[in-house]
Amino acid sequence: MEINSLGYRTDLFLLGLSGSEISDTGPYVVIRTPANPTFWWGNYLLHRTPLQPGDLERRIAEFRTEFPEAKHVALGIDTTDGVLGVDPQEVIAAGGRVDPSVVMTASSVNAPKRPNTTSTYRFLDGDDDWQQVVDLSLATSTMTVDDGYREFTRLKVAHERKLVEAGHGKWFGAFDGDRLQASLGLMLDGKGLARFQTVQTHPDDRNQGIASTLVHRASTYGFEQGAKTLVMVADPDYLAIRIYRTLGFNDSETQLAISIPPA
Numbered sequence: 628m629e630i631n632s633l634g635y636r637t638d639l640f641l642l643g644l645s646g647s648e649i650s651d652t653g654p655y656v657v658i659r660t661p662a663n664p665t666f667w668w669g670n671y672l673l674h675r676t677p678l679q680p681g682d683l684e685r686r687i688a689e690f691r692t693e694f695p696e697a698k699h700v701a702l703g704i705d706t707t708d709g710v711l712g713v714d715p716q717e718v719i720a721a722g723g724r725v726d727p728s729v730v731m732t733a734s735s736v737n738a739p740k741r742p743n744t745t746s747t748y749r750f751l752d753g754d755d756d757w758q759q760v761v762d763l764s765l766a767t768s769t770m771t772v773d774d775g776y777r778e779f780t781r782l783k784v785a786h787e788r789k790l791v792e793a794g795h796g797k798w799f800g801a802f803d804g805d806r807l808q809a810s811l812g813l814m815l816d817g818k819g820l821a822r823f824q825t826v827q828t829h830p831d832d833r834n835q836g837i838a839s840t841l842v843h844r845a846s847t848y849g850f851e852q853g854a855k856t857l858v859m860v861a862d863p864d865y866l867a868i869r870i871y872r873t874l875g876f877n878d879s880e881t882q883l884a885i886s887i888p889p890a
Contacts, residue, residue, distance in 0.1 A: 628656065630656070630673070631705050632706060632707055632730070633707075633880055634880060634882035635673055635705055635882060637816070637822040637858050639673075640816055640822075641814055641822060644790055645660075645787075646786070647659060647660040647669055648661070654674065654675060655673060655686075655689070656672070656673040656705075657672060657693050658673065662786070663783060665699075666782070666783060667699050667886060668884070670694055670697060670699075670701065671690075671701035671702060671703055672686065672693060672701070672702050672703070673703040673704075675705050676704070677706060677713075678713045678717075679713070680713060683713070683717055683718060683721060684721075686702055687702075698889035698890075699886065699887065700886065701884070701885070701886050702886075703884050703885075704883040704884075706882075706883055707730075707881070708880075709880075709881030709883055711883060718885055721887060722890070723885055723886055723887035724886055724887075725883065725884075726884045726885075727882065727883055728861060728862060728863070728882040728884070729860070729861045729868060729878050729880075729882075730859075730860050730879050730880035730882050731858070731860070731872075731878055731879060732856050732857065733846065733856070733859075733875045733877065734856055734857075736843055736846040736875045736876075737843075738843060739836060739839040739843050739873075740873060742836055742840045743801070745803075746801040746803060746809075746835075746837055746840070747801070747802045748799065748844050749799075749800060750797050750798065751791070751797075751798040751799070751800050756800060757784060757788050759800075759806070760798070760807065761780055761784045763807055763810055763827055763829055764780050764783075765777065766830065767827045767828070767829065787825070796812060796813050796815050796821075797813055797845075798810060798812045798813075799811055799812070799813065799841055799848075800841075801828075803832070807829075808828065808837055809826075809827065809828040809829065809837045810826075811825060811845055812824030813848065815849065815852055817853075819853070819856060820855075820858060821849035821852070821854035822857075822858045822859075823857065823858065823859045823860075826867065838867060839870045839873070842871065842874055843874055859876055
């Protein structure tokens with residue numbers, strides 16, 4: 628299956644490893660995660676071409692056909708240049724939003740300008756550590772945290788733990804004593820690529836150099852394990868992207884996603 632976007636290609640690789648079902652229809656790829664049906668970006672359509680006038684209604688209908696029980700709509704576009712193809716207002720008028728992400732890569736990394744030396748850095752190990760990842764994800768979420776979102780988060784972290792325990796990568800944590808301050812995953816494809824996952828820092832622990840130190844340590848580990856290229860997908864409007872650029876990550880592509888939340 629040929630996917631042009633490095634961001635989506637590594638997304639699908641990891642979803643496949645964790646048990647998602649991926650099928651190619653030609654015009655679009657269907658990604659299903661039956662174990663976590665409210666995971667929008669585990670249950671979506673990845674279209675091969677940008678939108679053209681009139682396409683959005685048809686693509687929403689295709690999503691509804693493929694996912695008749697879903698309350699959301701999630702559509703990816705396999706582009707590297709961020710070209711949507713239509714005025715974003717067309718998506719907004721349909722109740723949705725367009726989310727561009729920056730796909731960043733690095734073949735080497737710089738040391739943090741302000742490294743943190745007070746936290747303890749180590750791999751996650753055991754039930755308590757993984758439960759703290761769930762708690763950290765909820766604490767850093769910009770979504771409404773209700774019972775449904777808590778269950779989605781629990782299942783998502785369980786999938787991430789499954790990848791680690793199957794030997795596909797590691798999850799890293801920064802700790803103050805036994806308390807998790809920040810975490811991230813780094814998954815390796817065995818062919819020279821290593822993809823970062825879910826870099827997050829508790830609001831109480833920001834602006835201390837923890838995130839940059841954690842990303843640098845994980846990057847160093849990835850290179851030691853044979854990675855040639857590190858891949859990071861970042862929100863262009865979130866402050867963390869500056870950390871990644873300072874460490875040596877370069878903007879390589881723009882990844883596009885369209886989402887329509889439940890009514």
